[in-house]
Amino acid sequence: MSDSSDQSAESGGLTPEQRLEPPNSRLINAGIVTIHDMETLRACVAYENANQQRVRILRRLEQRASEIRSQDN
Template identity: 65%
Template sequence: MPNQESENASTLTPEQRLTPASFDVLRACIVTIPDVETVRECVAYENAHQNREPILRLLAQQASELRSK
């Protein structure tokens, strides 16, 4: 059974993950993404809204880490 923290992390929308003003909070939101599908949704959201290169790089890194597990 997943703990509450994991459950909360997996229920955030791409918008909720990618709108924190603080880069540290934003990075934390990205590294807690639990699966590649959620990373894809966040990439699509970022491309459609802000298209920030550093954020896209963090998302790519998270996808890579998830795939290597």
């Protein structure tokens, strides 16, 4: 499953594949919005780069990263 149960709990228990491969874009957006930590976000970026490489999804992940960084300040 995941490397640690703490990471799974932090990310809502969803894998990058579950977040980025649902049947419609609304669910993908929901999966991205529910990312609350940079570790999960990086895992999703790595997954997307290794698989689909969809520019729209990568841009949305980049936007979410900016949102997370601004919340940390």
